[in-house]
Amino acid sequence: xxxxxxxKQDQYLVQDCLHGNEEAWATxxxxxxNLIFSxxxxxxxxxxxxxxxxxxxxxxxxxxxxxxxxxxALPAWLIQTTSRKCFRWKDASRRFVASDGQLENLxxxxxxxxxxxxxxxxxxxxxxxxxxxLPRECRRLVExxxxxxxxxxxxxxxxALEIPKGSIGPTRMRCLEKMRRLLLKKGF
Numbered sequence: 001x002x003x004x005x006x007x008k009q010d011q012y013l014v015q016d017c018l019h020g021n022e023e024a025w026a027t028x029x030x031x032x033x034n035l036i037f038s039x040x041x042x043x044x045x046x047x048x049x050x051x052x053x054x055x056x057x058x059x060x061x062x063x064x065x066x067x068x069x070x071x072x073a074l075p076a077w078l079i080q081t082t083s084r085k086c087f088r089w090k091d092a093s094r095r096f097v098a099s100d101g102q103l104e105n106l107x108x109x110x111x112x113x114x115x116x117x118x119x120x121x122x123x124x125x126x127x128x129x130x131x132x133x134l135p136r137e138c139r140r141l142v143e144x145x146x147x148x149x150x151x152x153x154x155x156x157x158x159x160a161l162e163i164p165k166g167s168i169g170p171t172r173m174r175c176l177e178k179m180r181r182l183l184l185k186k187g188f
Contacts, residue, residue: 138175
């Protein structure tokens with residue numbers, strides 16, 4: 001799916017959400033949950049704080065989506081909204097808890113998320129979208145290979161995927177080639 005296709009898809013998704021389609025809301029949150037959650041994590045927040053910020057952003061989506069002027073700009077809007085929630089969260093926590101050095105640079109609520117981080121978030125979202133577009137068996141292989149805290153052995157991969165151990169390498173190559181083509185279409 002190209003960026004143009006993703007933009008059109010977002011446009012239809014936003015319209016469906018605004019018309020009260022619960023499945024569209026679930027799809028929207030599912031599509032962007034990793035993007036939203038990754039921002040506070042990258043800015044040094046704990047997982048618990050990131051989860052709270054995520055919930056705040058989800059509420060903001062419900063409240064602000066009707067006022068979103070350009071549905072195709074949804075990912076950028078989510079990045080901006082999430083970063084603002086992070087800055088506000090940090091300011092609010094300072095009122096109750098002494099500041100910790102790790103989040104010191106977030107003290108200004110007017111601060112903007114660094115351009116390099118914006119680019120990284122955009123690229124990560126492209127990868128997430130590409131993985132979601134892979135055929136089911138390739139998506140499962142990529143998730144098992146790259147999204148596990150502890151890498152799985154080929155033996156464990158073969159069992160999980162119910163394929164012969166000797167076919168994991170060639171299957172991985174085919175799946176990664178499919179992913180590479182998807183990413184090239186997205187302008188990665």
